Amino acid sequence: MALVTVTKVLGSAPCNVASRMVVDKNKSIYGTIGGGKLEHEIIEKAIQAINENNVIEVSFTLGPKFEQCCGGKVDLLIEPMNQSPELFLFGAGHIGVEISKLLEKTPFQVNLIDSREGWFDLIEVSKETLTSSVNITDFKTFRDAVKWGDNCYVLVMTHDHGIDLDIIAMAIPKKTKYLGLIGSKTKCSRFHKMLVEDLNIKEGMEHVVCPVGLGIGGNTPKEIAIDVVAQLLKEYYKSR
Numbered sequence: 001m002a003l004v005t006v007t008k009v010l011g012s013a014p015c016n017v018a019s020r021m022v023v024d025k026n027k028s029i030y031g032t033i034g035g036g037k038l039e040h041e042i043i044e045k046a047i048q049a050i051n052e053n054n055v056i057e058v059s060f061t062l063g064p065k066f067e068q069c070c071g072g073k074v075d076l077l078i079e080p081m082n083q084s085p086e087l088f089l090f091g092a093g094h095i096g097v098e099i100s101k102l103l104e105k106t107p108f109q110v111n112l113i114d115s116r117e118g119w120f121d122l123i124e125v126s127k128e129t130l131t132s133s134v135n136i137t138d139f140k141t142f143r144d145a146v147k148w149g150d151n152c153y154v155l156v157m158t159h160d161h162g163i164d165l166d167i168i169a170m171a172i173p174k175k176t177k178y179l180g181l182i183g184s185k186t187k188c189s190r191f192h193k194m195l196v197e198d199l200n201i202k203e204g205m206e207h208v209v210c211p212v213g214l215g216i217g218g219n220t221p222k223e224i225a226i227d228v229v230a231q232l233l234k235e236y237y238k239s240r
Helices: 036-052 094-102 139-145 161-171 185-197 221-237
Strands: 002-010 020-023 029-031 056-061 073-080 086-090 109-114 132-135 152-156 178-181
Touching: 002 036, 020 036, 036 056, 036 073, 086 094, 086 161, 094 109, 094 221, 109 139, 139 161, 152 161, 152 221, 161 178, 161 185, 178 185, 178 221
Parallel strands: 086 109, 086 152, 109 132, 152 178
Antiparallel strands: 002 020, 002 073, 020 029, 056 073
């Protein structure tokens, strides 16, 4: 469901500030923001907000498009209710699989992504664990698989450092709640230098968590996964 709130009204309009409407995923509505084509347009925007798991702010001028001559302007806030944090985990190796399993029955939706052809036929992760599993043969198109925004968590741990760098470079300008890269402090320093000097990304690794995890300890895939999951949950709950 999504909550629609009228936040501002200028001039004549069929609604008042603080008018509210709830839209569910089947387009059923509860309440109203004035009816007509404006309401129809907002229902579509609400479905978009639900599907993208992100807040949307929109503004409409009430003219011929909406078969209204009042000429007013309306600003609205569309908020998905019970928003879930969504993890886009690049790299379905041993640690990635363990992280996915550990996040089952937590608030996180998990999207496990890997570039190796046929890889998902070789690993065991139940459908209940994942929101999706995606095979992307060219990781440079990964941005299309991610729902960027305040609920977006990106974790990079592929089998190839070159792919890791490509993903980090593309993710830095995007809006995320958490952007993490598995690796040592040496890898972090190396990536920072390449981002700044070779790719002209001035902030480099400044906003990337690397190494990931809370530093609990342990070297097995499951122990590392527990460490990383603890950090993800801490990041999520500290803003609740």
